[in-house]
Amino acid sequence: MAGYLLRRFWHMVLTLFAMATLMFFLFRLLPGDPTATVISPSLYPKAQEAMRQQFGLDRPLFEQYLLYLRNLLVLDFGFSFQTNRPVFEMIQGRLLNTLLLILPSMFAAYLLGAVIGAIAAWKRGSAGEVGLVFTATALQSAPLFWLGMLAILLFSIKLDLFPIGHIVTPGLFPEQDWRMYLSADFLHHLALPFLVNTLYQLCFPLLLMRSTMLSTIGEDYIELARMKGLSERRVLFGHAARNALLPLATTLPMILGWAVAGSVVIETVFSWPGLGLLMVEAISRADYPVAQAAFLLIAVLTVFGTFIADLLCGLLDPRIVYA
Amino acid sequence: MLPSDTHPLLSITGLAVSYGTPRGPASAIADLSLEIGKGENLGLIGESGCGKSTLLKAVMGVMPDNARIAAGRIAFQGRDLVAADAGFRRSVRWAGISMVTQSALNALNPVLRVGDQIAEAIRAHRDVSRAEAWRRTEALLTMVGVAPERARDYPHQFSGGMRQRAIIAMALALDPPLVLADEPTTALDVVVQDQIFQSLRALQQRLGFSLLLVTHDLALVIENCERVAVMYAGMIVETGPTRDVIRRPTHPYTLGLKNALPRLGSRDEPIAIPGGPPDLTDPPPGCRFAARCPFALPLCRTEPPALTTVAPGRQARCHRAAEIDALAPLAALPQTWDALRDAPR
Numbered sequence: 001m002a003g004y005l006l007r008r009f010w011h012m013v014l015t016l017f018a019m020a021t022l023m024f025f026l027f028r029l030l031p032g033d034p035t036a037t038v039i040s041p042s043l044y045p046k047a048q049e050a051m052r053q054q055f056g057l058d059r060p061l062f063e064q065y066l067l068y069l070r071n072l073l074v075l076d077f078g079f080s081f082q083t084n085r086p087v088f089e090m091i092q093g094r095l096l097n098t099l100l101l102i103l104p105s106m107f108a109a110y111l112l113g114a115v116i117g118a119i120a121a122w123k124r125g126s127a128g129e130v131g132l133v134f135t136a137t138a139l140q141s142a143p144l145f146w147l148g149m150l151a152i153l154l155f156s157i158k159l160d161l162f163p164i165g166h167i168v169t170p171g172l173f174p175e176q177d178w179r180m181y182l183s184a185d186f187l188h189h190l191a192l193p194f195l196v197n198t199l200y201q202l203c204f205p206l207l208l209m210r211s212t213m214l215s216t217i218g219e220d221y222i223e224l225a226r227m228k229g230l231s232e233r234r235v236l237f238g239h240a241a242r243n244a245l246l247p248l249a250t251t252l253p254m255i256l257g258w259a260v261a262g263s264v265v266i267e268t269v270f271s272w273p274g275l276g277l278l279m280v281e282a283i284s285r286a287d288y289p290v291a292q293a294a295f296l297l298i299a300v301l302t303v304f305g306t307f308i309a310d311l312l313c314g315l316l317d318p319r320i321v322y323a
Numbered sequence: 324m325l326p327s328d329t330h331p332l333l334s335i336t337g338l339a340v341s342y343g344t345p346r347g348p349a350s351a352i353a354d355l356s357l358e359i360g361k362g363e364n365l366g367l368i369g370e371s372g373c374g375k376s377t378l379l380k381a382v383m384g385v386m387p388d389n390a391r392i393a394a395g396r397i398a399f400q401g402r403d404l405v406a407a408d409a410g411f412r413r414s415v416r417w418a419g420i421s422m423v424t425q426s427a428l429n430a431l432n433p434v435l436r437v438g439d440q441i442a443e444a445i446r447a448h449r450d451v452s453r454a455e456a457w458r459r460t461e462a463l464l465t466m467v468g469v470a471p472e473r474a475r476d477y478p479h480q481f482s483g484g485m486r487q488r489a490i491i492a493m494a495l496a497l498d499p500p501l502v503l504a505d506e507p508t509t510a511l512d513v514v515v516q517d518q519i520f521q522s523l524r525a526l527q528q529r530l531g532f533s534l535l536l537v538t539h540d541l542a543l544v545i546e547n548c549e550r551v552a553v554m555y556a557g558m559i560v561e562t563g564p565t566r567d568v569i570r571r572p573t574h575p576y577t578l579g580l581k582n583a584l585p586r587l588g589s590r591d592e593p594i595a596i597p598g599g600p601p602d603l604t605d606p607p608p609g610c611r612f613a614a615r616c617p618f619a620l621p622l623c624r625t626e627p628p629a630l631t632t633v634a635p636g637r638q639a640r641c642h643r644a645a646e647i648d649a650l651a652p653l654a655a656l657p658q659t660w661d662a663l664r665d666a667p668r
C-alpha cells in the first residue's frame with residue numbers, strides 16, 4: 001500500500017511537471033514578442049530592459065525554462081501586468097473562493113446524486129422516476145451558463161431572493177479577511193451559484209447510479225440477497241447500491257475535470273471572484289503571468305483530485321490490490 | 324403455525340408460471356404438481372430450459388419482473404405461499420426454505436465479506452447481536468469445512484469449491500427444514516463435486532433437512548435422491564423412486580434421456596433425442612413431447628396427456644404409458660430415433 005501510494009504520488013509529480021513544461025512552451029508560442037508574456041509592454045523601455053535581465057529573458061530558451069521551473073518550485077509566478085502585485089498574492093484568495101464554492105457543491109452533488117439515483121432505480125417504472133430521468137437528462141444537456149443566467153433572472157431579479165452575483169455586498173468588508181467568510185452575507189451570496197452548480201453536477205452521478213443499479217439488480221447476488229429474506233430496502237442499499245458506487249468512483253476524475261470547467265463558467269456568470277474568473281479576466285486583459293498561474297493551479301487541482309479518486313476506488317473495491 | 328406433521332413439507336399443485344416476452348407470454352411451467360416429505364431427497368432432472376430454475380424461483384418467491392404465477396398452489400407446511408402476504412412470504416424465505424444457487428460464482432456479492440453475507444441472513448430472521456451472528460457464521464463455515472477465520476475474506480479470495488461451501492453454510496444458517504439446490508456443483512471439477520456432496524449428505528444426516536436437488540446429472544440423482552421427477556418443457560413427465568425410474572422408465576422422454584447417457588462397459592454409442600424443446604410462447608395443443616417422440620399417435624398431437632399413476636408411487640404423463648414394456652426395447656434402438664430425425668417435421 002505504501003509502495004503504491006509512493007508510486008502513484010510520483011506519477012502525479014511527473015504529470016504536473018509535464019503540464020508545467022507544456023504551459024511554458026504554449027505561452028511562448030503566443031503571437032507577438034515572446035518576452036511580452038512576462039514583461040508588461042506598458043512599462044518604460046528602461047524598466048522593460050531591467051526586467052528582461054531579472055527574468056533571464058535575454059538568455060537562451062533552455063536556460064529560461066530552467067529558471068521558470070525554479071520559480072515555480074518556490075511559488076514565484078512573477079508580477080501581474082495589471083496590478084503589478086505578485087501573482088501568488090493575487091491567486092491565494094481566489095483559490096480559497098473557488099474551493100469554498102466548488103468543493104461543497106461537488107460533494108453535495110455526488111452524495112445527493114448517488115442517493116437519488118439509488119431511489120430512482122428502486123422506484124423503476126414509476127411516473128416519478130420517468131419524470132426524474134427526463135429532467136436530469138435535460139438539465140445535464142443544458143448549457144451551464146444559461147442555467148446560471150436563468151437562475152439569476154428568476155431568483156435574483158424577479159423574486160429578489162438572492163443577490164446578483166459577487167461574493168459579498170461590495171463595500172461591506174473592505175478588509176476581505178476571515179470575518180467575511182463567516183458572515184451571513186457571504187452565505188447569502190454563495191447560495192445561488194452553489195445551488196445551480198450542485199443541481200447541474202448532480203445529474204451525471206444520478207443517472208449513472210440509476211443505470212448501474214438497474215443492471216446490478218439482475219445479478220445473482222441480488223437475487224440471493226432477496227431469497228435470504230432481506231427487506232427490499234436492505235437489498236437495494238446494502239447490496240445493489242454498494243456495488244453501483246464503484247463506477248461512480250471510477251468516473252470521479254472525469255467529473256472533476258468537468259467541475260473545474262464548470263467553475264470557470266459559474267464564476268463568470270455569478271461574478272464570483274475565484275480562480276476561474278481570474279483566469280478569464282487575465283486572458284481578456286492579456287495579463288499573461290496571472291493567466292499562466294491560474295491555468296497551472298487549475299491543472300494541479302484536477303490532477304490532485306484524480307489522485308484522491310483513485311485511492312477512493314481502492315477503498316470501495318476489495319478486488320483492487322495495491323501490488 | 325399449523326402442525327407440520329399432518330402436511331407434507333412442500334406440496335405444489337397445478338402450478339403454472341409464464342414469462343412475458345415480446346412474442347407473448349411463454350408458458351415456462353404448466354400444470355406442475357410435486358410433493359416433498361420431511362427428510363426426503365427429491366431429484367429434479369430435465370434438459371436446459373425446461374423450467375427447473377423457474378420452479379425454484381417460484382417456490383422462493385423471487386421471480387423476475389416479467390414472470391407471473393398464473394395458477395396453482397405452493398404450500399409449505401400446509402400454508403399456501405402464492406396467496407400469502409409479503410410478510411409471511413419473507414419469513415419463510417431462508418428460515419423455512421433456503422437455496423443453494425446455480426452459480427455460486429456470482430451468488431456472493433463481490434464487495435462484501437463472505438462472513439457478513441452469512442451473518443446478514445441470520446440477523447434478518449433472528450433477533451441476535453452482531454457478535455452472536457458472527458460466532459454462528461464461523462461455526463457454520465467450520466461445519467462445511469472452511470476455516471472460520473476465512474469469514475473475513477472477500478469472495479474473490481475464495482476458490483470455487485470454497486465459495487460453494489460458503490453458500491451451503493449460508494443455506495443452513497437458519498436450520499431450515501427444506502433446502503433447494505440448483506445445480507450446486509456444475510461449475511466445479513468432479514473431485515470437489517464429490518467432496519461437496521459427501522459433506523452435504525453428512526450434514527443432512529445431522530440436521531435432517533429435505534433436499535430438492537436440480538441437476539442435469541443423472542449420476543448425482545442416483546447417488547443422492549431416493550425419488551426423482553423428470554421435467555420436460557415446463558411439465559413433470561415422470562416421477563417415482565429413482566432406481567425404478569432409471570431402470571424401467573415409463574415415459575418415452577425418460578427412455579430418450581437414458582439413451583443419451585454414455586454407458587460404462589457398453590459399446591453402444593449414446594443416442595441423442597433429435598430436435599429441441601417446443602416454443603413455449605406457442606406450446607403444442609397435445610403432448611409437449613409429441614414432435615420429438617418416436618411413438619407419437621395422432622391423439623398425442625391433439626389431446627394433452629394427464630399425469631397418471633402407472634404403478635404404486637410412480638406417475639407418468641403419456642398416452643401410451645400402459646404399453647411402455649413393448650415400447651422400451653424399441654427405444655433402445657438408434658434407428659427408432661433416426662426415423663424421427665429424417666422425417667419432415
Ligand SMILES: Nc1ncnc2c1ncn2[C@@H]1O[C@H](COP(=O)(O)OP(=O)(O)OP(=O)(O)O)[C@@H](O)[C@H]1O
Nearest residue numbers: 342344351370371372373374375376377378387389
Ligand atoms: N426472465 C425471463 N424472461 C423470459 N423468459 C425466461 C426468463 N427466464 C427464463 N426464461 C425461459 O423460461 C424457460 C425456463 O428457464 P429456466 O431457467 O427455468 O430453465 P432451466 O431448466 O433452469 O435451465 P438450465 O438447466 O439451463 O438452468 C426457458 O425457456 C427460458 O428461456
Ligand code: SF4
Nearest residue numbers: 610613616623641642
Ligand atoms: S403422449 Fe404420445 S407423444 Fe407424448 S410421450 Fe406419450 S407417446 Fe409420446
Ligand SMILES: [Mg+2]
Nearest residue numbers: 375376377425
Ligand atoms: Mg437453471
